[in-house]
Amino acid sequence: MPDRPSRRGEFELIARYFAPLAAAAPGALGLTDDAAWIRPAPGEELVVTTDALVEGVHFLGTDPPAQIARKALRVNLSDLAAKGAQPLAYLLDTVFSRGVSEEWIAAFAEGLAADQAEYGVALIGGDTTATPGPTMLAITALGTVPAGRMIRRSTAKPGDDVYVSGSIGDAALGLEVLRGGLADLPEAARAHLIGRYRLPQPRLGLGPRLWGLAHAAIDVSDGLVADLGHICETSGLGATVEAGLVPLSAAAQAALVRQPSLLAQILGGGDDYEILFAAPPEAAAALADLAGAEKLALTRIGRVTAGSGVTVLAADGQPMALANAGWRHF
Ligand code: ADP
Ligand code: MG
Numbered sequence: 269m270p271d272r273p274s275r276r277g278e279f280e281l282i283a284r285y286f287a288p289l290a291a292a293a294p295g296a297l298g299l300t301d302d303a304a305w306i307r308p309a310p311g312e313e314l315v316v317t318t319d320a321l322v323e324g325v326h327f328l329g330t331d332p333p334a335q336i337a338r339k340a341l342r343v344n345l346s347d348l349a350a351k352g353a354q355p356l357a358y359l360l361d362t363v364f365s366r367g368v369s370e371e372w373i374a375a376f377a378e379g380l381a382a383d384q385a386e387y388g389v390a391l392i393g394g395d396t397t398a399t400p401g402p403t404m405l406a407i408t409a410l411g412t413v414p415a416g417r418m419i420r421r422s423t424a425k426p427g428d429d430v431y432v433s434g435s436i437g438d439a440a441l442g443l444e445v446l447r448g449g450l451a452d453l454p455e456a457a458r459a460h461l462i463g464r465y466r467l468p469q470p471r472l473g474l475g476p477r478l479w480g481l482a483h484a485a486i487d488v489s490d491g492l493v494a495d496l497g498h499i500c501e502t503s504g505l506g507a508t509v510e511a512g513l514v515p516l517s518a519a520a521q522a523a524l525v526r527q528p529s530l531l532a533q534i535l536g537g538g539d540d541y542e543i544l545f546a547a548p549p550e551a552a553a554a555l556a557d558l559a560g561a562e563k564l565a566l567t568r569i570g571r572v573t574a575g576s577g578v579t580v581l582a583a584d585g586q587p588m589a590l591a592n593a594g595w596r597h598f
Contacts (some may be wrong), residue, residue, distance in 0.1 A: 323402035334379030344409035349475030350487035353411030360394035422502035436465035457519035468541035506575035528586020
């Protein structure tokens, strides 16, 4: 069987839909060569990250293709943001299900074009194949930091405050709405939650400004508790989180008032793509200024401690038992 979409040839698809997305990057050579070149500014290092999205796992075949494209790009940009990097370019591997139409591919490319304009990145290469199975999309994003400045997970210090940007839990609740739950929430709240699930906001304004303030950082993709657990594990430390300090949107608050048991989903669910970071208490004033400048909430939710693991404290100060400790594929 031919290993490519049958509508147009693979090369026509690339030329028509993907080459325009590479126009701004001279090293992409119009997607006509075997490889692309990139030249970081002197004194900068490349920060590299990749994420794959699989139909039926990360998105549904019936989801709008532009939204799938934008989420695929944004989850990668979120990783760059959490590392303090400025985005530079990305690569795109598309393994299209044979059922995918050319209109789907066109709309997918339009979604990428919209976000390229929003975030100032260009496509510089990729691969195009087809499969009898579900569609698989993989993006590799490249960013830059001044040499030695990538913010790591493993460098939290005991006594650091734990902060998170924006609000937590909206995406998990949005997925709940899409699954038919939270039917008694006002329509505007339901729409807000779905929007946060479908279209994350990579915190690219914040990330690069955390250098010198944050000791360690991660983006919240697996879930607040699980991702803080990753910082703790790699730093050889523990952390406590006060559940009552975790920042919630008005929509999430409304959901929680109706159904208090949703707290486990809020703290454990994934896909928020906020930045979770550890910073010393001395950074508090500078972080308050940064939050004002970025017009983005930065909320202290707990503390890094000696020991291991994440302890979530309820309003009465007692540790909570959380069943859902984050998303796992295996
Ligand atoms: P090769 O045979 O060297 O693997 P391809 O024929 O796969 O090259 O691709 C030709 C060019 O088109 C390359 O520059 C590649 O990076 C680019 N390309 C292919 N598919 C995509 C895609 N989905 N997105 C972006 N660029 C792509
Ligand atoms: Mg190839």
